[in-house]
Each structure stands twice: as C-alpha cells, then as structure tokens.
Amino acid sequence: MCCESRFLEALHDRGLRLTPQRERILAILHEMDGHATAEQIYERIVAQNPSMDISTVYRTLELLQMLQMVGCIDVGGQRRYELLSLHGAHHHLYCRICGQLLRVEAQEMQPLIEHLAQLSGFEADPEHLIIPGLCEECRHRVAVSP
Amino acid sequence: MCCESRFLEALHDRGLRLTPQRERILAILHEMDGHATAEQIYERIVAQNPSMDISTVYRTLELLQMLQMVGCIDVGGQRRYELLSLHGAHHHLYCRICGQLLRVEAQEMQPLIEHLAQLSGFEADPEHLIIPGLCEECRHRVAVSP
DNA sequence: GTAGATGCAAATGTTTTGCAACTAG
DNA sequence: CTAGTTGCAAAACATTTGCATCTAC
Numbered sequence: 050m051c052c053e054s055r056f057l058e059a060l061h062d063r064g065l066r067l068t069p070q071r072e073r074i075l076a077i078l079h080e081m082d083g084h085a086t087a088e089q090i091y092e093r094i095v096a097q098n099p100s101m102d103i104s105t106v107y108r109t110l111e112l113l114q115m116l117q118m119v120g121c122i123d124v125g126g127q128r129r130y131e132l133l134s135l136h137g138a139h140h141h142l143y144c145r146i147c148g149q150l151l152r153v154e155a156q157e158m159q160p161l162i163e164h165l166a167q168l169s170g171f172e173a174d175p176e177h178l179i180i181p182g183l184c185e186e187c188r189h190r191v192a193v194s195p
Numbered sequence: 196m197c198c199e200s201r202f203l204e205a206l207h208d209r210g211l212r213l214t215p216q217r218e219r220i221l222a223i224l225h226e227m228d229g230h231a232t233a234e235q236i237y238e239r240i241v242a243q244n245p246s247m248d249i250s251t252v253y254r255t256l257e258l259l260q261m262l263q264m265v266g267c268i269d270v271g272g273q274r275r276y277e278l279l280s281l282h283g284a285h286h287h288l289y290c291r292i293c294g295q296l297l298r299v300e301a302q303e304m305q306p307l308i309e310h311l312a313q314l315s316g317f318e319a320d321p322e323h324l325i326i327p328g329l330c331e332e333c334r335h336r337v338a339v340s341p
Numbered sequence: 342g343t344a345g346a347t348g349c350a351a352a353t354g355t356t357t358t359g360c361a362a363c364t365a366g
Numbered sequence: 367c368t369a370g371t372t373g374c375a376a377a378a379c380a381t382t383t384g385c386a387t388c389t390a391c
Contacts, residue, residue: 066390068346087368087380102348107381123269126356142317151315159305168298170331171288180324185316212365212370233356248373253356273355 051194052118053132061115070101074109078119083131084150122177123148138176144192146185151184196279199263205262216247220255221278224265229277230296266323267293270296284322290330292337297330 056075057067077090087110091103106191110130113119118132129150138155155175162173183191203213204222223236228252233256237249256276266279270289275296283299283304301321308319 064344066345068390070347100348103380104349104382105347126269126274136345142311142315142319144317145320151317153311153314156312157310158307161304164303165288165299165326165328168299168303169288170334171290171297171326171328172334173288173326173328174291178326180311180317180319182311182317182319188316190320207366210370214365214371216372234354246373249355250357250374251372254371 052132056113056116056118059118065112070105071109071112073101074106075113078113078130080136082135083152084122084129085131086127086129090113100188104154114186120177124179124181125164140176140178142179142184143179143181144187146183146187149184153180196235202259202262202264205264211258211302216251217255217258218274219247220252221242221259223296224259224276224278225281227282230268230275231277232273262276262335268323270325286322286324286326289325289327290333291327292329292333295330299326 056071060067060071071113073094074090078085079095081089081093087103087106089105090110091101110119111122112119114121114130118129118133119130121128121130122141123129124141125145125148136152137144139152140155141153142160143149143151144151156176158173162175165171167174199218199221202217206217208214217332219240220236222237224231227236227239233249233252236256237247239253240247240252256265260267260276264279265276267274267276268287270287274330282298285298286301286304288297288299289295290297304324308321311317316330
C-alpha cells in the first residue's frame, strides 16, 4: 500500500490517530481501484468485521478528502470516491444506462479547456469532469431495441 | 407559453391527461427560465395553491423529462430542471465558488464529443454537460487573495 | 489519563411509492 | 363511467449528527 505512511504522517501532523478502521478503509480503497460508493466500501468491510459502522466510513472518507488523498465525484444522485494516488489526472465518462464510469486522460480534454477559457474566461477544472452519455455496449443495445 | 400545445398533444398521444397541476408546473418552468430545483418549483406553486404536493412536482418533472421537454442536471448534490424549448442545445459551466451556471452553445463542444467517440466508442450526450470550474470573476478574486 | 475516534441510534434531506379518493376525458 | 392523477402518509435512500463508550497515544 503506497500511501499508508503518508496517511500516518498527515494524521500525526494534525494530532489525529491511525485506527484499525482507518487503515481498513484505506486498504479497501486500494483494492477497489476507484469509483466506490460509501456503501460498497462499507459492505466489503462488514463482511470481515461486522462491528464497523457506515458513519465511520463516511467520516473517514471526509477526512481523506480533506487530506487530498481521496477525490469525490457526484453521479446519478450518489457519491463515488477514489484514491488520488492510483491514477494520473483524469476525467470520467458516465454511462447513464449501465452506470459504468470510464476514465479519460486529462490531456484529451485540454483543447476544450483552452477553448472555453478563450470563449468566456471560464477556468474549467483540469480533473474530475463527468461526461454523461452511452458507453459502447449500451449504445449498441439501444440501437438494436428502440 | 410556447409549448403547452405540444405538451397537450404528447399527453393525448399516450392516453394521459392535462391537469391543472401539470399546467401550473409547466408555467412555472417558463417563469423560472432554467435551473430550478423541485423544491423551488414546489414553493412557488404552494404560495398560491397550498394543496399542491411535492410528489406531484417530481412526478410531473419525470413525465416532462420522458417527453423530452425538460432536461435535468445534477450539480452539488441536487437536481435542477430546465425547459428545453427555452434555449437551444447547450451545456453548462458551473462555477464551484459562486454556484453560477453559464450556458455554452452545444457546437462549442462538438470537437470533443467526436474525439471521445473515436477514442472509446462513447457517445456523449449532445446537451447538458456540466463543466465545473471557476467563472471569470471568481477566478480573479481567487488570484488576488490566495 | 485524555483528546480523539467509534458504534449506535436517531435526525436529515431528497426523492420515491402505495393507496384511497378524486377527476379529466 | 373509468383509467389516470392527485394528495397524503410512509418508505426508501444517502448522508450527517449527538452522545456515551472506548482506545490510541
């Protein structure tokens, strides 16, 4: 796990503590490799440790966001979290049929971002844009049965 | 009101009915000119007609979305609705400091959409994309006081 | 020992649903 | 008339909070 020592240090700097629950949540975030909901993280942990509470998951995710270790995106009325250290800067394609999230490298969006800046002085975030649409499979499925 | 007759026709085609509640919600959507939450629409109506229920607002908004007369975007954990007939196809720039939504013509995004289709077979929605970032004013304000 | 963290239960806020009563066509 | 619609109340979600208990340090 690449960032546990960073976590520990960040906690200590603030007078906060490394608990087994926090370790477990960080480990799960590594395992899941992105786009997990709080509920999904919680379920994985409860399987082994039934006493874990979902409020602890939320509190830890909030903490990790504050420490800039976890990013959060808001799709389809729910939040999904991912460890920032696992992937480079990227955006998301959100399939509004199957709910799948695809990653797109940040650079693919660069021309658009420059265009918008020129057009209206708007400085688009260089990461975590969510583009809704249809993924390839769902697009075909819809085309076949209209 | 430009689209009431279209609404009536679409309803009749499906054996559905035009009720005073549906008329009222459509009228409010015209008045509000975009980006209203269900709660905001509900409040406006309750002021004159206290018996209206918010579930009727949700049901009508869902219906209008199904009829492609209303679009829905998901920003900052809440949904906002707008009448599609009021503006041409467009996307949104969402300033995450002041919360303002700016409209961008759909054509400005066309090159990106084609690029994504080529890259991963993803068919991005031609409308209602939300791009978070900083509007010109907030960008300057932030630059001055870091 | 003690500030900080946890688990529990209950509150929150938003959206959805079941259902009996009502009404547009 | 009657299928569709409404208002109401309650459920369903996702998320947050208050608090007594517990624990990392």
